[in-house]
Amino acid sequence: MTTTDATMDPPAVRISGVSKTFGSGPGAVAALEAVDLSILPGELVSLIGPSGCGKSTLLRIVGDLTSASAGEVLVNGKPSERARLDRDYGMVFQAPVLMDWRTVARNVELPLEVMGFGRAERTERSRRLLSLVELQDFGGKYPWQLSGGMQQRAAIARALAFDPKLLLMDEPFGALDEMTRERMNLELMKIWSQTATTIIFVTHSIPEAVFLSSRVVVMSPRPGRIARVIEIDLPQPRAFETRELPRYFELVTEVREALRGRDGDLPAGPDDAGPARLRVEGLG
Amino acid sequence: MTSAPAARPGLLGGPVERDREARLAALLPPIAIGVVVLLVWEIGLSVLGVRQFLLPKPSVIAGAIADQWPVLQRGLAYTGFEALAGLAVGVSFGVLAAFATARWGVAREILMPVAIGASSIPIIAFAPITSAWFSSESPLSRIAIVTLMVFFPVMINTVRGLTNVDPAAIELMRSYAAGELTIVRKVRIPNAVPYFFTALRIAATLAVIGAVIGEYFGGPRYSLGIYITSEAYVFRYQNAWAAIVMACLLGIAFYLGAMLLERLAVPWQRSDRAAEP
Numbered sequence: 001m002t003t004t005d006a007t008m009d010p011p012a013v014r015i016s017g018v019s020k021t022f023g024s025g026p027g028a029v030a031a032l033e034a035v036d037l038s039i040l041p042g043e044l045v046s047l048i049g050p051s052g053c054g055k056s057t058l059l060r061i062v063g064d065l066t067s068a069s070a071g072e073v074l075v076n077g078k079p080s081e082r083a084r085l086d087r088d089y090g091m092v093f094q095a096p097v098l099m100d101w102r103t104v105a106r107n108v109e110l111p112l113e114v115m116g117f118g119r120a121e122r123t124e125r126s127r128r129l130l131s132l133v134e135l136q137d138f139g140g141k142y143p144w145q146l147s148g149g150m151q152q153r154a155a156i157a158r159a160l161a162f163d164p165k166l167l168l169m170d171e172p173f174g175a176l177d178e179m180t181r182e183r184m185n186l187e188l189m190k191i192w193s194q195t196a197t198t199i200i201f202v203t204h205s206i207p208e209a210v211f212l213s214s215r216v217v218v219m220s221p222r223p224g225r226i227a228r229v230i231e232i233d234l235p236q237p238r239a240f241e242t243r244e245l246p247r248y249f250e251l252v253t254e255v256r257e258a259l260r261g262r263d264g265d266l267p268a269g270p271d272d273a274g275p276a277r278l279r280v281e282g283l284g
Numbered sequence: 285m286t287s288a289p290a291a292r293p294g295l296l297g298g299p300v301e302r303d304r305e306a307r308l309a310a311l312l313p314p315i316a317i318g319v320v321v322l323l324v325w326e327i328g329l330s331v332l333g334v335r336q337f338l339l340p341k342p343s344v345i346a347g348a349i350a351d352q353w354p355v356l357q358r359g360l361a362y363t364g365f366e367a368l369a370g371l372a373v374g375v376s377f378g379v380l381a382a383f384a385t386a387r388w389g390v391a392r393e394i395l396m397p398v399a400i401g402a403s404s405i406p407i408i409a410f411a412p413i414t415s416a417w418f419s420s421e422s423p424l425s426r427i428a429i430v431t432l433m434v435f436f437p438v439m440i441n442t443v444r445g446l447t448n449v450d451p452a453a454i455e456l457m458r459s460y461a462a463g464e465l466t467i468v469r470k471v472r473i474p475n476a477v478p479y480f481f482t483a484l485r486i487a488a489t490l491a492v493i494g495a496v497i498g499e500y501f502g503g504p505r506y507s508l509g510i511y512i513t514s515e516a517y518v519f520r521y522q523n524a525w526a527a528i529v530m531a532c533l534l535g536i537a538f539y540l541g542a543m544l545l546e547r548l549a550v551p552w553q554r555s556d557r558a559a560e561p
Contacts, residue, residue: 091459101474
């Protein structure tokens with residue numbers, strides 16, 4: 001497969017020859033095999049594929065939460081561990097992972113506390129980010145007092161609090177209902193246009209991937225590898241109407257067909273990944 | 285932790301007034317039941333003609349409390365001190381042991397099964413032995429028993445709180461390049477606080493039981509345990525009952541104290557939090 005090396009910008013993320021094997025001996029499972037991908041600064045790249053295609057594993061390798069068995073990841077020209085220690089990453093997981101004992105505002109301040117920001121700066125930033133995600137009136141509430149969508153917005157505010165160069169999002173809206181998810185997609189687009197952060201976004205949802213991304217990376221399972229990279233040439237900024245463009249439907253179809261693969265041996269789409277998910281949960 | 289999550293008010297909460305009224309209203313049924321039980325007890329005994337030494341009437345017990353108050357007061361203070369001292373020592377050791385155990389994986393594998401096993405032993409059975417270790421006049425015997433009784437639940441629960449942490453929370457902290465110590469301070473300790481207070485409520489009740497039963501095997505004449513046994517021995521059952529009521533009140537006071545501390549220390553789990561200004 002080819003990447004967008006043609007442009008002259010240095011990539012924000014360069015993944016070269018990354019493989020990951022879980023276990024060893026005859027029971028070993030190849031989760032990723034020889035993955036190459038470059039991501040430019042300011043891009044929003046989605047990784048999509050059936051469960052077990054290693055998309056989350058790839059995200060975790062980029063974020064240095066797990067190590068690659070082979071290959072190399074450079075983030076802004078640095079090894080991924082260096083990038084993590086330099087606090088280049090903002091992480092958003094499928095669960096909001098808010099600390100129960102902290103108010104929403106103090107949850108947003110958590111990374112700032114760890115990184116030694118002063119109190120005034122912390123309060124200022126958490127106020128600014130909470131209004132960015134439209135939670136300005138909820139800073140004093142505890143997480144249990146917020147709905148699922150609001151909790152996930154707080155998690156996004158927390159991830160953005162320290163201006164990370166790279167935002168890694170692992171199915172952040174996967175647990176939300178369809179309507180909330182579409183609204184969150186719109187909000188993410190707004191935040192992305194305001195912050196110009198590079199985002200890697202793992203998802204099971206084809207419409208979500210097409211709507212959000214500058215490029216969709218379609219992955220195939222066993223072993224996980226990149227099947228196709230689809231350029232999403234929908235106009236920016238993406239808005240409510242984007243989902244009604246004929247081009248949007250063409251691209252959704254294109255991604256769906258890429259997911260089905262040449263051999264037709266892959267699950268047909270993101271929504272029927274249930275049974276497959278049970279079998280290969282550990283790799284997803 | 286203490287009340288059902290269903291009692292949580294809506295996002296915006298109700299007015300404070302209404303909330304207070306609701307809490308008072310919640311207290312009424314148990315109070316009513318208490319009054320009814322006392323009435324049935326009082327009247328039932330007269331009607332059935334049960335003899336005083338088997339079960340004195342509430343009014344007789346109340347009279348005995350008033351009558352024996354100087355002794356009972358000393359007993360309350362003495363037994364309460366033993367329970368409190370044992371609780372303090374046992375909780376401190378329990379927490380220290382929990383940190384050590386949670387910190388070193390090897391220690392956890394060796395100590396946790398031992399601690400869980402030990403927590404199922406009726407430690408009160410050792411009371412005659414600790415009585416022999418220390419002089420029976422010394423409170424140390426009961427303090428030792430209470431310490432032992434309290435230690436295990438506190439240690440086990442605190443270890444669980446320190447280790448039962450959402451792995452994603454640890455990964456989140458790693459993504460901030462946080463060190464081990466920061467993770468302990470910002471994630472593990474706050475996570476363990478509710479677990480600790482659950483154990484403290486259990487421990488507070490155990491402490492009073494341990495002190496009173498421990499005194500059955502020795503202690504000063506006025507201590508609640510000795511007073512109960514010696515008055516029962518000479519058939520002054522109403523006095524024994526008076527001391528039993530004191531022991532019950534002591535237990536309730538300890539439990540309420542632990543619950544109050546919990547409410548102060550775990551504000552994020554208070555069901556009525558949203559309604560307060």
